[in-house]
Amino acid sequence: MRLRFPLLALLPCLLAAQSVSDLQKSFEKKVTEFTLANGLHFIVIERHDAPVVSFHTYLNVGSVDDPGGQTGLAHMFEHMAFKGTSSIGTKNWVAEKAALAAVEQVYSRLEAERGRGARADAKKVAALQAELAAAIAKADSLVEENEYDRVVESSGGADMNASTAEDSTNYFYSFPSNRIELWFLMESSRFLDPVFREFYKERDVVREERRMRVESSSQGKLVEAMLATAYSAHPYRNMPGGWAGDIEHFRRPDAERFYRQYYVPANMTIGIAGDVNPAAARGMAEKYFGRLPARPLPSRYRTDEPAQEGExxxxxxxxxxxxxxxxxxxxxxxxxxxxxxxxxxxxxxxxxxxxxxxxxxxxxxxxxxxxxxxxxxxxxxxxxxxxxxxxxxxxxxxxxxxxxxxxxxxxxxxxxxxxxxxxxxxxxxxxxxxxxxxxxxxxxxxxxxxxxxxxxxxxxxxxxxxxxxxxxxxxxxxxxxxxxxxxxxxxxxxxxxxxxxxx
Missing domain, CATH: 3.30.830.10 (Metalloenzyme, LuxS/M16 peptidase-like)
Incomplete structure (x- = not known):
């Protein structure tokens, strides 16, 4: 019987025996890079120690890119990316699409009435709130909950998760190597055809996350206060979870605009590591991710933080x-x-x-x-x-x-x-x-x-x-x-x- 030792066991020996340059060269032999016509870049590294492949989708967008008055929006879209597509996560897409549109119509009428300030009709506001709740309930009734997750997990997917940081948003999970093509289909589909279903239910989840991580945590509140004090202008002053007042006023069209602006192929990089054939991976990348339309990169202009002149x-x-x-x-x-x-x-x-x-x-x-x-x-x-x-x-x-x-x-x-x-x-x-x-x-x-x-x-x-x-x-x-x-x-x-x- 031939024994196969994982690379981890060999790495200390490699580092001891090789210079960093030699180790880099040995890795270069296993790495394949390519960029699709739409600008999406792939980095693939072969590691055949086990029949498993890990995938990492890196978006060059984070909380620093949240629009003014909408802190936490990058994090909000991260949650939306697990809600599925027009074919995954719905019981009846035609009916659900109409119900989602109806929700926004009622919400806009409610906001218009509230926007009248002191002249707003309290009875009309109450009636519109009830109408909105009913419209949301109807749209939610057409959802096949957590179907995206179930498809991944029932096919052997593991450790599926995502994170939003100041500078980036990341999506990651692993699959058995004989299910690689399913990953290409699922991952490309959620960025090609995302449906922002259950938006207001998920907005409540995001608000609760802030309550747990910041408002109910002394260290969370301290870090938030420190950042807001240290930075007077740059968006690093805002934590990725966003401010409560901004979260509570998110609208679905806000997240859709954010997606269209920042989730463009040239702003994405995908890393694949494991039991994978690079040529086959490239073919599947062209087939599935090649469907994403090329769009211009977003502007990277940022407000410069003024010099601090005292403690x-x-x-x-x-x-x-x-x-x-x-x-x-x-x-x-x-x-x-x-x-x-x-x-x-x-x-x-x-x-x-x-x-x-x-x-x-x-x-x-x-x-x-x-x-x-x-x-x-x-x-x-x-x-x-x-x-x-x-x-x-x-x-x-x-x-x-x-x-x-x-x-x-x-x-x-x-x-x-x-x-x-x-x-x-x-x-x-x-x-x-x-x-x-x-x-x-x-x-x-x-x-x-x-x-x-x-x-x-x-x-x-x-x-x-x-x-x-x-x-x-x-x-x-x-x-x-x-x-x-x-x-x-x-x-x-x-x-x-x-x-x-x-x-």
Whole structure:
């Protein structure tokens, strides 16, 4: 019997025996790239260890692209992408199409009456609300619920999900390799012929997600307040879930316009990793995704964030465990300093060997947990270098804040030693193993690096960038970017107990 070892088991040996350049070349032999006539780009990598294929559809659109007054719309469409098409998810498409149109007609009449402000007729508003509820119920009665999901899962599809971030929207799942063509059919169909059914029911789901993730979470509220304070103009100030008032007023035509503007083939990249024949994949891509009509790429103009000229602070009342977040303005991921900033982050917060953990958690025990993040909330535009701390029992936010500043001053005044710098670089090198280990993660990484840098090979060559970083570089970027005038401090505090009045 011939044993077959998964690539994951071999990767440590490969990295030890090969240079990054050699490893890159070995991957290049397994990667096939092609672009359809409509502009949609595919990256296919063969990995025949198991009869499974992972697919990743990367849309170069995220919450930064939400229209003004409609924050969360990119996330709303992500939910719509699972609602099916005119042939999947309906009991009677002709009747459902008419019912969906009727919903919007009534909704527009309701909004028109409400728009009269003080002159609106309350009885007419109430009657239109009842008419709208009935119209929505009729449209929903024609839906074959969750049919898209059932088709995928009944054919062996696994781990189907999606996510909306600031810079991108991602759709992903895996299929047995003998069901590849079904994926091409299903995935292309939902972007060729999406039906925005159950829109208002799903709007309520999105609103509830915000309630759970932000309004009912002290850390969620803190991060939202921090972003809204740190950014005065750029859309990074808005979290992907959107603001409550915007979500509650979404209309189906809003999401349809967003889809037409941003879900164009040239704005999509698809990664395929696993037991796949590239030539067969290309043929199916032409057959199914070639149906998507070419449309112009959306404009990428963004409001520039004005220079910050002093520290900003925001406090959020919360009875929960205190929490502290400190954010410094930093350049985008394309900056020549990006690699040095990543190494600085690893020096500060590389697990139990990072300076922050050793000082604040292990030695002085003033924090339950603490760390940093080199890039937040996105990287396409100038972002934030983030620090976070959960103070320990009996230790205040103020104490932890001052201790964190001492650590920051340390990396500004004292160069990192050679042993620490090499350890950090070794761990960054090891992180490449994790990126390459699974088909799903690899398909995702190939797409994100291709879209961000124009070449998936940056996944490998960024290690060369890390290797070039010196102790002087780490110290320089700390001095350049971790400065008080570009700092935003956000923290929670326990509100004072209220005293009830009485006679």
């Amino acid at each position: 900003k602070r925001v406090a959020v009342a919360s009875p929960a465990q205190p929490f502290l977040v400190i954010a410094y303005k930093r350049p985008d991921q394309y900056s020549p300093d990006s690699a040095a900033i990543d190494v600085l982050d690893a020096v500060l917060s590389d697990g139990r060997t990072g300076l922050i953990f050793k000082d604040m958690v292990r030695d002085k025990q003033i924090a339950l947990g603490a760390g940093s993040q080199a890039e937040f909330p996105g990287g396409k535009y100038p972002s934030l270098f983030l620090f976070y701390v959960a103070p320990g029992t009996g230790h205040s936010v103020e104490e932890n804040e001052q201790e964190l500043y001492k650590i920051i001053d340390q990396v500004k005044t004292t160069q990192v030693d050679a042993v620490t710098l090499q350890r950090v670089k070794t761990k960054l090198r090891a992180s490449l193993i994790r990126k390459l280990a699974g088909n799903s993660g690899l398909a995702s990484e190939l797409c994100s690096y291709y879209v961000a840098y124009g070449d998936w090979r940056k996944l490998f060559t960024e290690l060369d960038d890390y290797n070039k970083v010196t102790a002087e570089d780490v110290q320089r970027v700390a001095k350049t970017y971790l400065v008080p005038e570009h700092r935003t401090v956000a923290y929670t505090y326990s509100p004072a107990p209220t005293t009830g009045g009485g006679k």
